[in-house]
Amino acid sequence: MTDLGLESGQTEELRNLHELKPSKIIDIRGAICPHPLNIIRDTIINLGDREILQAICDHEPTAKENAPRLCIRRSYPYRVIEKNGLWHIFIQKIEKTQPRLRVLNVSKVFKTNHGKVIALDNVNLTIQEGEFVCIVGPSGCGKSTLLNLTAGLDKPTQGEIWSNGNRVSGPGSERVVVFQEGALFPWLTVIDNVEFGLKLRKVAPEIRRTLALDYLKLVGLDEKFHNSFIHQLSGGMKQRVALARALVMEPAILLMDEPFAALDVYTRETLHEELQNIWIESHKTIVFVTHNVQEAVLLGDRVIVFARNPGRIKSEYEIDIARPRKIDHPEVFLNTKWITDDLKEELEGQLQYKTNEKEVVYG
């Protein structure tokens, strides 16, 4: 028996994690698809607080890299022990007393001239502190609706949304949104735009200015543009300012609604890099809505795939690739392909359904 010494070891209790009685033992030898890590993750979901999972695994990367990363990200105590060429992974689930965001049975119905449209149908989602969650899906799947509900700009027809332990009843600066484009105020200079929210909070002018300058520096906007007006900036610079304007509020959750969709490929890649670096430094909780699967894989710890008619969560992927991720990383490519196939299957299923309908009509 070799102790690999892979552990989060903070307390005596954790040191002996493997000596405590696990409440569930799973044997994932030979698992390839789904990936062993996904099996572990799905098993943890059903565990109670402080319960311990023992996974017996023959996949070295899962034991040595993927599982530890998952645990570090969620602050779960863990210990990996090698025995007879197999790895025993012990993970203790610690339920955070307060997840950053909880979406509970949320439905949203819009009434239009053509009748009711179910934009969201019974969606449940929990996001922990420090998670970077990407939501992908075809247009009309309700991903932006969910973001609006979370921001408090709209009210759910059914269900509840809890942010930081408080029920969301309206917009608030602890949930700031970065919109696609055109949300900066043209009558203010760049720096005044960034200071806008702080001014509403009645932060003293000197502190306001210092904070704004700090965050403009963080997003990498050249100093010579600080006093420019918005229409004088390029698309990429505008989104940098928008990001700074949101980050300066130090929100508990940063909501991003396809923020880079209107940018050209090169600018988008640069901003992906910057956003990743910002996240690595700050571990902000981010919910990022996009229709670009590659973008989601590149940025997210978790990618949540939405389906439409009615809008709902179809599947969820844990993206376990070391950061900062590059677009040409093979695992980024693979994950992108899997998720794209998943989405395509969904869309084709609907197409099939429509063709059938036609057959009925014409037949």
Add this chain to the structure above:
Amino acid sequence: MSKRLIKLILFYLILVGLWQGLASLKLWPEYIFPTPVGVLKTLVTGFEDKTFIIGILISMKRLLIGYGISIVVGLCVGLLIGRIKTLDETVGSLVLGFQALPSICWLPIALLWFGLSESAMLAIVILGSLFSIIIGADTGVKNVPPIYIRAARTMGASGLQLYTKVIIPAALPSIISGFKQGWSFAWRSLMAAELLYVGLGLGHLLMMGRELNDMNLVIAVMIVIIIIGIVVDRLIFAKIESRVRERWGLV
């Protein structure tokens, strides 16, 4: 630019020359067809004995008071109509109806209510400019991109702050256009109203010229009225408007 200026100067020189030439043919008596020299003389004496200056000041005073009231009332009403649907559907339609009415058509009512008095003049100025200002503010508010309001709300803006920090600045280009149009309507209707009212305004001077058969005075006052109109419109409002539009990125 200077080429344009030369063309302009040449054009006016030729125009005045033709006028002088036509007048020196003496086809008509001078009380029907004045000479440029006569008009210039009247202008100079008018300013020297301060009749024109007093006329300008009196007209301006009426205009500024009436226009000021219009701005305050019109802005409030317009901002409310733009945001509150019920008000828009009720008061909004009334405003649109009144806007279609040429402002001088308010004169009979003003005369009946206030008599031939300062208050009637004021009423004409207010009614002449009010609806343009309301509509300018209303259109501006309605055309504020909803994303500005949404963005501001997620940053914690609410209630009155939304108005002062987002809606009014965002609607400013349209509000300024409303002010500009309101001003020119007020100016036109005041001149028309003053024709009827013995109150020393510019319109009254114009009418005095007619009563005295002094065509020089008529033309001189007309020139003063035109110049004031151009100065206010071109030099004040057009400047503000273009600066706002530039800053808002609308050009």
